[in-house]
Amino acid sequence: MPSESSLDDFDNSGDDIQLVNEKALNWFDVSCIGTGEMLFTAGFAWIVYIASLYGIKWTIVGFCGGAVVIHCAWWLYREMITAVPEPGSIQSYAREAGMFSIGTSYFVGYAPVYGAFMWLELQVAQGLFHSLFPMVANWLWPYIIILPVVALNLMGNQVTGKVQTILVVLTLLGDGFAAIFCWIYFANHHYFAMNWGSPSPVNWMTPFTVTGFWIGIMAGILEVQQILVDEWSDFPKSRDIGLLSAAWQLWGRQIPLIAAVLCALPLATLSVMAVPTVELVRARVGVGPLFDLVLVSMLIATYTTFSVFFMAEGRVLALYSQQGALPRVVGQYSSKAVPWVAILLLAAFALIGAYFTNTAFVISMLSNWSASLYFVIALLFLGMRRRKTLDRPLKVKFGVPVAVFVLIFTAVIAYSIFVSDWQAGVAWYAAVAAFVIYDAVIVPRTKRGGHYRAQVLRQRTSAVRL
Amino acid sequence: MAQTAAYEYLPKPQALSAEYMREVLDQYYLRKWNPNKETVISVRSWKDWPMIVRMPDLQKDFTVMIHEGVVTGVTEGQAPQPRILTIMLGETMQRIYYDETTSAIELIAGRIKVRGNETERRRMLAAISYLTW
Numbered sequence: 001m002p003s004e005s006s007l008d009d010f011d012n013s014g015d016d017i018q019l020v021n022e023k024a025l026n027w028f029d030v031s032c033i034g035t036g037e038m039l040f041t042a043g044f045a046w047i048v049y050i051a052s053l054y055g056i057k058w059t060i061v062g063f064c065g066g067a068v069v070i071h072c073a074w075w076l077y078r079e080m081i082t083a084v085p086e087p088g089s090i091q092s093y094a095r096e097a098g099m100f101s102i103g104t105s106y107f108v109g110y111a112p113v114y115g116a117f118m119w120l121e122l123q124v125a126q127g128l129f130h131s132l133f134p135m136v137a138n139w140l141w142p143y144i145i146i147l148p149v150v151a152l153n154l155m156g157n158q159v160t161g162k163v164q165t166i167l168v169v170l171t172l173l174g175d176g177f178a179a180i181f182c183w184i185y186f187a188n189h190h191y192f193a194m195n196w197g198s199p200s201p202v203n204w205m206t207p208f209t210v211t212g213f214w215i216g217i218m219a220g221i222l223e224v225q226q227i228l229v230d231e232w233s234d235f236p237k238s239r240d241i242g243l244l245s246a247a248w249q250l251w252g253r254q255i256p257l258i259a260a261v262l263c264a265l266p267l268a269t270l271s272v273m274a275v276p277t278v279e280l281v282r283a284r285v286g287v288g289p290l291f292d293l294v295l296v297s298m299l300i301a302t303y304t305t306f307s308v309f310f311m312a313e314g315r316v317l318a319l320y321s322q323q324g325a326l327p328r329v330v331g332q333y334s335s336k337a338v339p340w341v342a343i344l345l346l347a348a349f350a351l352i353g354a355y356f357t358n359t360a361f362v363i364s365m366l367s368n369w370s371a372s373l374y375f376v377i378a379l380l381f382l383g384m385r386r387r388k389t390l391d392r393p394l395k396v397k398f399g400v401p402v403a404v405f406v407l408i409f410t411a412v413i414a415y416s417i418f419v420s421d422w423q424a425g426v427a428w429y430a431a432v433a434a435f436v437i438y439d440a441v442i443v444p445r446t447k448r449g450g451h452y453r454a455q456v457l458r459q460r461t462s463a464v465r466l
Numbered sequence: 467m468a469q470t471a472a473y474e475y476l477p478k479p480q481a482l483s484a485e486y487m488r489e490v491l492d493q494y495y496l497r498k499w500n501p502n503k504e505t506v507i508s509v510r511s512w513k514d515w516p517m518i519v520r521m522p523d524l525q526k527d528f529t530v531m532i533h534e535g536v537v538t539g540v541t542e543g544q545a546p547q548p549r550i551l552t553i554m555l556g557e558t559m560q561r562i563y564y565d566e567t568t569s570a571i572e573l574i575a576g577r578i579k580v581r582g583n584e585t586e587r588r589r590m591l592a593a594i595s596y597l598t599w
Contacts, residue, residue, distance in 0.1 A: 012522040014551050014581060017544070021583045086576030160584050230579055231587070322570050322598050333592035335507045337585075455567040456575040466522065466555045466577050 024233030025161045027242035030225045032168040033161055034246025035253070037224045037308045039171055039301035042120035043217045044277050047258045049363065050213045052271035054206065055198040056262055062210025065413075066218045067251070069211070072406045073374050074222055074244045076381040079396040081226055081239060083384065089226040090380070095457065096390060097383025101440035105432055106376050108320045110223070111313040113369050115346060116362055118309055119353025122146070125302050126354065127274025142354035149306040150347045153314070156336030159307040161228065167304050168249070174297030175253045178277065181290055182260035186280065192263040199267070205416040212371045212417035216363065219370035221247045224312055309350070310343045317342035323456075324448030325439065364417065364424035371414040372432070378406040391460065473497060475564060482556045484526045488542055490563045491519065491528055495537035498597060506535035508593035512586075514538075516545035521556040535593075550582040550590055570598035 011017075025033070040046070051059045086092040094103020126141040136144075152158070159167070198206070222243055232238040261276050264284070273279040278298055281291045318339035321331030334340045356362075381403040385394045418425035443449035460466075476493065479486050499505055509532060517530040529545040531538045558577045561567045572578045573594055580590050 010522070010525045012520075012553075014518075014520050014553050014579075017518060017520075017548060017551050019551055019582050020547050020549050021586075022581070023583060024581075025584075084576070088574060088576055092576055162584070230581060231584060318595065319574060322574060322595055331595060331598070333504070333508060333595055335510070337508055337589040337592035339592075452571055452574075455571045458567075458575075460577075466553065466558065466579070 023162060025228060025231045025238070026233050027237040027245075029161045029165050030228070030232060030238040030242030031245040031249055032165040033228065034221045034223075034225050034243070035249040036159070036164040036168050036304045037312070038217070038221050038246075038250050039168070039253075039304050040117060040121055040217065041275055041298045041301050041305075042117065042124045043254060044258055044261070045124050045273075045275065046120070046213075046217050046363065047254070048261070048267070048270045048273070048276045049359075050210060051195065051262055052267045053198075053200050054202070054210050055267075056192070056196045058198050058202065058206055058210050059214075059262075061207050062212075062214045063255070065207060065211030065409075066214035067247075069215055069374055069406065069409065069413075070218050070221065070247050071244070072402050073377055074247070075396070075402050076377055076399065076406070077222055077226065077243065078239055079394050079399055080381060080384060081229060083390055083392045083394055085229050085235070087227050087230055089223065089229070090377070093377075093380045093384060096387060097380045098387075099380060099383055100457065101436045102376060103380060104320075104439050105435040106373055108316055108325075109369075109432070109435055110220070111316050111346065112349065113366065114220070114309050114313050115349045116353075116366055118306060118350040119356060119362055120359065121302060121305055122350065122353040123357060123359065124274045125298075128278060128298070131274070131279070139354070142351055145302065146306065146347055146350060149303060150310060150343060153307060153310040153343055154334070154336070154338055154340055156334075156338050158311040158338075159304060161231065164304065164308075167300050171297045171300050171304075172249065172253050174293055174300075175257050175277075178281070178290065178294045178297065179256035179260055182257060182264060182277075182280070186264035186284055187260045188263060191265060195262055195267045205419070208413045208416040209420050212367045212413040213363070215370040215374070215413070216367040218247065218250075219373050221250055224308070227312065306350075310346055313346055314339040314342040317345065322452075323443070324446055324450070324452045325443045328448075361421065361424050364421035365428050367417045368414065368425050368428035371410050371417050372428075374406055375410040375414060378403040378410065382407075389459075478560075478564070482524055482560065484524060484542055487521065487524060487526070487556050487559065488528060488540055490559060491530065491540045494559070494563050495530065495540065499537050499593075502596055504596040505593045508535065508596065509586075509589050510535035511589070512549070515549040516547065517550040517552060517590075518544055518548045519559075520551065520553045521559070522553065524556040526556075549586060550580065552590075553579040553581075568598050569594050570596075 050062065080093045084092045084096055089107065091103045091107040094100050122142050122145065125145050126138065129141045130138045225243055225246065257277060261270065261280055264280055270276045275298060278294050281294050317326065318331040320326050321328060329341050330345065332341045381399065384390065385400060444453045476489055512532045512535060514531065514533050517532055519528045519530055526542065527544045529541050529543060554577060558572050562569050562572060569578060580587055582590065
């Protein structure tokens, strides 16, 4: 065995080794990856949809509820990723919590969930382009939007962490300028007062329902960065500042602009616009520099979200194939190190959105996902907290009270979202149950899946957690 | 996994040593990595690139030289200007060598960490993924 002094000299983390051209992700890159993933153009239409149902007042209340949940989730994630800093993220936490299949369903299930977000993205982009170029057949737009992004991804020209940072800064600037213009020239007291109250009846569940809808476009902001944990250059700073500031960046980009939009026209008029930010500008000042600015911001956002969808979720599907749960071909990588079969599957899935246009159903189903996601995260935290054999036990202050609060709060939110559209709720929970049964019962009985499961659940044998 | 073991393994020692592990790595890359066309293609752009394999339980580093995707040699210690860093326990490598598990599974399980340039790291992950089957 090595002597005590050599043990001190040897850096188990490998931080002492300088790699050529590494360009590890700093905390700001980590922050931008989260924002980049959430740059949904459809996000603005989603907020207008919430406001059109409940008015500005309840939309603000729901935003505050969502922000509380995100901060609590960050507090729990912060501790879990410190104990288990693995790219498997939710799946790894679930493994340690003894709930492997539930964690897997929410980890791998993010691929179709993100795909359903892309359905909304496709619909708003299709609506916008059709209004700009009515002479082009409407059915062509989904293909015109998706195929170039798929081609770029297949060629290996993916949006990487560093490129993402540049794109996010560009959209932050674009939306920042647009927000200032909209506030100065379009917003007024008349529309603010008109849109303030709720057009729908309000009861005790309303704040929870609205919070649930908000979490629908907030969930995901903290998750993708954790998959890239091995590439973080400064773990404490990326975890404490990078993760949480992603949420603040998203809100900084979204809230000022959407607040101005909600005070610029009646909600009924805004709610029929595919991309309210762009179409508001066109309706008020026509095509010009401001219109070009918001249009370019939207195009970058659309490209970024689709590209991250194909890059990140393609790898998740390939990963699940490697776990023996999907046919081997899905895990096939090309010579450009791209999971090309998974990307083509995801592209086909995203294109379904061009033909499935029941937006309200999709939004309700996604809200069921997001509300239950943080319920599961709190459950995983409590499961890990109970484990006494973790090399690095969970010990953060207020961890259990925060997890219990999230558990109860998100349970009520999930209930209120469920009853707002029970069919979408049943569809979501049936999908999760089917996934869990498949992962827990069928996959371990296959040759590859059984071997994988036996090895991945093997007890760790070293204090360095490798 | 038995069908992949059509060769003699090194005998398992009582305790891991650096020389034994160098032999294990050498044989692993010779028998598993180099004959795997997809793995080699994934990193064929690497021309005389050193990859460091760090084993915290052994307190040792090894350098794996890769040229056009093919591993040309394994030596103890660190070569200058490494491109990729892989951290795993010697015990994990031993299990992979004896076909009890695979490097792809251990990577997913978080028992292998890979650091490097974002693009090259992706290539490395793709290369490892082909070592699943």
